[in-house]
Amino acid sequence: MAEKLHIPLVDLQVQQAEIADDIREEIDDVLWSASFIGGPAVGRFEKAYAQFSGTGHCIGVGNGTDALELALRASGVRAGGEVILPANSFVATAEAVARMGAVPVLVDVDPHHLLIDPAKVAEAMGPKTQAIVPVHLFGQLAPMPEIMALAEGTGIVVIEDAAQSQGAQRGGQVSGSFGTAAATSFYPGKNLGAAGDAGAVTTNDADIAAMVRVLGAHGSSAKYVHDVVGMNSRLDTIQAVVLDAKLKRLPRWNAMRREAAAQYGDLLAGVSEVKLPTDRPDYEDVWHLYVVQLDDRDSMVDALNAAGIGAGIHYPTPIHLTKAFSFLGKGTGDFPVTEAAAARIMSLPIFPHILVKQQERVVKTLREALRAR
Numbered sequence: 441m442a443e444k445l446h447i448p449l450v451d452l453q454v455q456q457a458e459i460a461d462d463i464r465e466e467i468d469d470v471l472w473s474a475s476f477i478g479g480p481a482v483g484r485f486e487k488a489y490a491q492f493s494g495t496g497h498c499i500g501v502g503n504g505t506d507a508l509e510l511a512l513r514a515s516g517v518r519a520g521g522e523v524i525l526p527a528n529s530f531v532a533t534a535e536a537v538a539r540m541g542a543v544p545v546l547v548d549v550d551p552h553h554l555l556i557d558p559a560k561v562a563e564a565m566g567p568k569t570q571a572i573v574p575v576h577l578f579g580q581l582a583p584m585p586e587i588m589a590l591a592e593g594t595g596i597v598v599i600e601d602a603a604q605s606q607g608a609q610r611g612g613q614v615s616g617s618f619g620t621a622a623a624t625s626f627y628p629g630k631n632l633g634a635a636g637d638a639g640a641v642t643t644n645d646a647d648i649a650a651m652v653r654v655l656g657a658h659g660s661s662a663k664y665v666h667d668v669v670g671m672n673s674r675l676d677t678i679q680a681v682v683l684d685a686k687l688k689r690l691p692r693w694n695a696m697r698r699e700a701a702a703q704y705g706d707l708l709a710g711v712s713e714v715k716l717p718t719d720r721p722d723y724e725d726v727w728h729l730y731v732v733q734l735d736d737r738d739s740m741v742d743a744l745n746a747a748g749i750g751a752g753i754h755y756p757t758p759i760h761l762t763k764a765f766s767f768l769g770k771g772t773g774d775f776p777v778t779e780a781a782a783a784r785i786m787s788l789p790i791f792p793h794i795l796v797k798q799q800e801r802v803v804k805t806l807r808e809a810l811r812a813r
């Protein structure tokens with residue numbers, strides 16, 4: 441294949457090329473059957489995704505943020521309760537907590553992998569703590585054994601934010617199966633992405649699963665019987681068709697991401713200005729993003745972008761420094777590891793089908809930009 445001049449951060453068209461023939465007829469069937477919500481493909485996908493995650497139940501919902509809110513509520517978290525989460529995450533993690541009236545309690549992350557720091561969680565735990573939400577950011581599992589040990593016997597629930605980590609594993613255990621429940625997002629660019637917004641809750645607890653379903657269907661367990669104030673958050677049948685086709689390929693796509701991450705590791709090995717993401721031998725991460733750290737980050741992103749390379753920043757503003765979460769009363773200096781990282785992180789293009797040639801061009805361009813400083 442000829443080298444692409446433009447290298448996107450993520451290339452979804454190559455995924456579509458793989459699944460196009462599989463989904464065409466099924467999507468047509470959905471359209472003609474007019475079974476747009478809760479059609480047979482939804483149940484099929486939920487079963488397949490539960491199996492993939494090693495959980496007893498999967499409930500498809502409208503998006504990952506809803507999945508978080510539904511998982512928290514169904515697990516017994518109530519308005520006014522405190523929910524501990526990492527300051528280094530996408531804003532949606534805190535948003536879901538705030539939206540249901542609970543109080544986001546941010547904690548700093550570990551400087552090595554930039555994931556939630558169990559020592560900081562321990563410091564933040566108190567009588568009002570109702571949940572801990574570890575985030576498996578960048579496709580890297582949070583330190584789950586340590587988090588589960590902290591929650592053990594306390595009555596505090598652990599809700600994994602598994603939006604960026606479909607298929608990540610530790611000791612054979614899969615993302616989404618560690619906590620009381622887990623929320624994931626099938627936003628198109630995720631490792632498992634839909635053709636629009638979608639998400640899911642996974643859990644081994646049948647009561648929580650049943651409550652997620654009720655809450656996501658207007659608080660209703662039977663037509664026009666409304667037992668609790670719920671919301672409308674369901675998985676569209678068309679999305680289930682797309683997700684099912686992609687799920688079949690996900691183990692291979694994740695393996696391709698791992699190869700691409702290893703390739704970056706080799707290509708960047710001699711570039712002393714660049715700190716590579718931490719590769720942990722006992723974790724099988726799935727590299728949703730490949731996040732390096734370096735000085736002069738903004739000019740390096742600009743240089744790559746100018747060369748047609750879709751470098752990004754995930755995320756430029758820590759949650760506590762956003763205007764939306766200023767009500768938490770935190771400021772600069774409160775979460776120093778997260779803040780220092782936010783100034784230095786840069787995401788390089790990574791997706792299953794990225795070519796070695798493309799990665800070589802990314803690294804060559806980066807080396808040149810570093811030399812030209």
Ligand SMILES: Cc1ncc(COP(=O)(O)O)c(C=O)c1O
Pocket residue numbers: 503504505506529530532533575577601603604624625626627637638639
């Ligand atoms: C870590 C994290 N949590 C939650 C979400 C929210 O998912 P969604 O955009 O599907 O609502 C996302 C993705 O957008 C995410 O990356």
